[in-house]
Amino acid sequence: VKNNIKIVIIDYGLGNLASIKNVLEKLNVNSIVSNEKQEIESANALILPGVGAFGDAMINIKSLRLDKFIHNFVSSGRPLLGICLGFQLLFEKSEEFGEHLGLGILPGRVVKFPVFVNDLKTIIPNVGWQKVTFLSNDFLFNRDQENKSRLSEFYFVHSFYVEYGNPFMTSYSNYYGVKFVSSVQKENVYGVQFHPEKSGEIGINLIKKFINIVEAHNNG
Amino acid sequence: LRLIAKLDVKGPNLVKGVHLEGLRVLGNPEYFAEYYYNEGIDELVYIDVVASLYNRNNLSDLIRKTASNIFVPLTVGGGIRCLDDIKKVLDSGADKVYLNTAAVNDPYFITEASRKYGSSTIVIGLEILKQSNDQYFCYTNNGREETGREAITWAQEVQKLGAGEIFVTFIDTEGLGIGLDIFFIRKLLENVSIPVVVSGGIGKASQIKELSNVNSLSGIAVASLLHYNALNQFKISNFASKEGNTTFLASDKEIDNYMNIDKLSLRQIKGLIKKREE
Numbered sequence: 405v406k407n408n409i410k411i412v413i414i415d416y417g418l419g420n421l422a423s424i425k426n427v428l429e430k431l432n433v434n435s436i437v438s439n440e441k442q443e444i445e446s447a448n449a450l451i452l453p454g455v456g457a458f459g460d461a462m463i464n465i466k467s468l469r470l471d472k473f474i475h476n477f478v479s480s481g482r483p484l485l486g487i488c489l490g491f492q493l494l495f496e497k498s499e500e501f502g503e504h505l506g507l508g509i510l511p512g513r514v515v516k517f518p519v520f521v522n523d524l525k526t527i528i529p530n531v532g533w534q535k536v537t538f539l540s541n542d543f544l545f546n547r548d549q550e551n552k553s554r555l556s557e558f559y560f561v562h563s564f565y566v567e568y569g570n571p572f573m574t575s576y577s578n579y580y581g582v583k584f585v586s587s588v589q590k591e592n593v594y595g596v597q598f599h600p601e602k603s604g605e606i607g608i609n610l611i612k613k614f615i616n617i618v619e620a621h622n623n624g
Numbered sequence: 625l626r627l628i629a630k631l632d633v634k635g636p637n638l639v640k641g642v643h644l645e646g647l648r649v650l651g652n653p654e655y656f657a658e659y660y661y662n663e664g665i666d667e668l669v670y671i672d673v674v675a676s677l678y679n680r681n682n683l684s685d686l687i688r689k690t691a692s693n694i695f696v697p698l699t700v701g702g703g704i705r706c707l708d709d710i711k712k713v714l715d716s717g718a719d720k721v722y723l724n725t726a727a728v729n730d731p732y733f734i735t736e737a738s739r740k741y742g743s744s745t746i747v748i749g750l751e752i753l754k755q756s757n758d759q760y761f762c763y764t765n766n767g768r769e770e771t772g773r774e775a776i777t778w779a780q781e782v783q784k785l786g787a788g789e790i791f792v793t794f795i796d797t798e799g800l801g802i803g804l805d806i807f808f809i810r811k812l813l814e815n816v817s818i819p820v821v822v823s824g825g826i827g828k829a830s831q832i833k834e835l836s837n838v839n840s841l842s843g844i845a846v847a848s849l850l851h852y853n854a855l856n857q858f859k860i861s862n863f864a865s866k867e868g869n870t871t872f873l874a875s876d877k878e879i880d881n882y883m884n885i886d887k888l889s890l891r892q893i894k895g896l897i898k899k900r901e902e
Contacts, residue, residue: 418742422717426692456742519817527840529744529788531819532626533666559666559697561744602697602719604664 409615409622411435412447414474416464419455419489423601427611444473449482449618454489458498458514458564461489462506471507478509483592483618491588491595492564500564509593512570512585517563521580529563534577536586536598542574543617544587544594546609556606558586558598565597592621625836625897626666626843627890629850630823631656632673633683633702639673640851642799643767647673650851651858654689659854661694663890668698669791669845671722673766675703684716691717699747699791710737714745722791724749725764728771731785738786747821748787750775753795760808767795775808776815783818790816791845794824799848801827801885806834813840821845827885832896849885849893856887 413424415437428435435451436443444450452474454461465471478484486494495506498514506514517528538545538554545556560577565584568576572588577597587596594614600607631653632639638656639647650656657668668690672683687700700713701722710721721741727734727748738746751767752760752775760775771778779790792812794804804825813820819842826832826846835844888896 420714420717420719422715423691423695423719426717427695429692430695455745457739525817525840527817527819527842529819531744531789531842561697563744599697601695604661604696608695 409434409448409618410446411449411451411615411618412443413437413451413453414444414470414490415439416454416461416468416470418457418461418464419453421453423599424451424453424487427601427608430608431612431615433615439468439470441469441473444470444477447477447482448622449614450474450477450484452484452486452490452493454487454493455561456489458489458492458500458506459502459504461493462504465493465507474507475509478593481592481621483594483614483621485614486593486595487601488562488597488599491597492562492566494588494593494595495566498564510570510572510588510590510595512566514564514566517565517579517582521582524580526580529561530579531561532559533557533603534560534579534586534598536575536577538575538587539573541589542587543589544596544610544613545575546613558596558600558603558607558610560598562597625841626821627894627897628667628669628821628823628843628845629657629660629665629890630669630671630845630847631851632671632847633686634673635682638851640799640848641673643795645767650855653686655858656851656854657690657694659857660850660890661696664894665696665890667696667843668694669722670698670700670702670718672700672702684712687713687716687718701747701749706733707737707740710741710745714741720745720747720789722747722749724751724762727782727787728762728764728773731781734782734785734787738788743786743788746787747789747791748782749791749793750779751793751795754805763795767798776812779812779816783816787818789819789821789842791821792823794822797825798823800825801848803828803831804835806838809835809838809841813838819843823847829886829888829892829896832893836897836899844897846893849888850890852885853887853889 492514568583572590575587577586600610638650638653641647697719699720700718705726762771762773821843823845
């Protein structure tokens with residue numbers, strides 16, 4: 405076990421936290437699932453996971469005062485990775501069943517996939533493996549390992565998305581011709597719309613890259 | 625189009641039947657799951673085939689072991705009756721739950737479950753049989769009990785109630801490898817807008833090519849086609865236990881000649897799907 409770093413997987417009562425912990429265990433990284441202030445303050449990095457509704461998530465986060473802990477953590481410069489709903493929560497607001505304010509760490513809105521695109525009925529949620537095109541500003545995708553390609557497939561499950569062209573976009577995908585943001589980075593804050601912990605070896609490689617970033621930050 | 629491995633589990637063993645009956649023991653489910661993961665499967669489904677009959681669900685250990693080694697989505701079904709059962713399965717490491725009997729008995733359970741765990745977590749199983757009037761009706765307890773629900777009407781209803789995905793099993797053709805009713809699949813797809821996965825009788829390359837051409841189809845689930853091929857690769861009888869009908873494995877018969885299915889590896893199946901998509 406790499407005892408020098410500790411990753412806290414934030415538990416706000418939604419989603420499958422076991423699978424992220426399982427990947428970190430496989431990579432010999434010390435991690436705990438928690439929503440305690442002390443644990444978060446002493447972490448080397450945070451992972452904000454989540455499956456479920458944006459509104460419910462924010463209610464839970466606020467009632468546990470996690471929004472404050474997360475903002476403080478981000479200000480300290482240590483790395484944070486948001487996954488799926490956890491990625492969407494990083495933005496300003498969401499249109500999911502009414503309008504909800506997010507953590508506002510990143511600018512932008514989370515919107516719903518259209519029911520029709522060019523008279524073609526869409527299938528929602530978007531469940532499955534989608535091609536992701538990584539831009540030159542991306543540092544999470546391991547190009548060397550994936551044969552220098554800018555493209556790879558990851559596993560997605562979502563009905564809402566962040567609009568293409570976000571200033572912090574580092575990759576994008578396409579569903580029924582609707583381009584959307586697949587990953588972002590703003591300084592020490594990283595986020596992915598897909599589930600790297602469910603995307604086989606390619607996903608594990610991406611999490612490994614994030615761990616490398618955490619280690620580099622920890623070693624100054 | 626997702627390629628999903630469906631693993632029917634009875635007690636400690638992977639089993640496979642015909643028309644969801646006559647279950648034959650094939651070996652340790654974990655062993656198969658890991659093999660499929662290494663070969664590039666998109667998703668796995670575990671169904672405890674006798675759970676709802678005996679009112680039990682004993683897959684927690686298997687789920688835990690699988691989820692710690694296999695990093696693709698895992699759906700678990702069989703005998704899940706209440707929100708606590710769902711929590712137990714998800715906490716063990718499953719990503720989605722498959723509901724049939726419980727949803728039919730209390731449709732509002734679908735709404736409760738999808739509100740609590742997110743609709744993408746809730747997969748509704750439609751185990752269907754063709755009737756004399758060419759309509760399909762839904763069954764529970766692995767095709768043992770009639771529900772009186774017409775398949776397309778029920779599919780639309782579960783979508784409204786908050787289901788995130790529909791998983792169809794054709795009981796008529798299940799385990800035979802003779803192909804699915806594409807006409808019905810197209811009709812179903814016209815009537816719903818959530819992802820649909822189909823299973824129950826896929827055994828030939830030509831059928832996979834045909835299914836890859838069906839617009840809006842989200843996934844195909846296969847069992848025999850993968851399991852018998854995997855057994856040929858293993859060349860060993862990896863029993864988890866001697867419980868159940870193990871005569872097939874013990875008989876040492878040439879598996880190739882035993883089933884009316886194409887000899888296709890998982891990678892070849894994925895290749896067929898990819899070719900169509902490009």
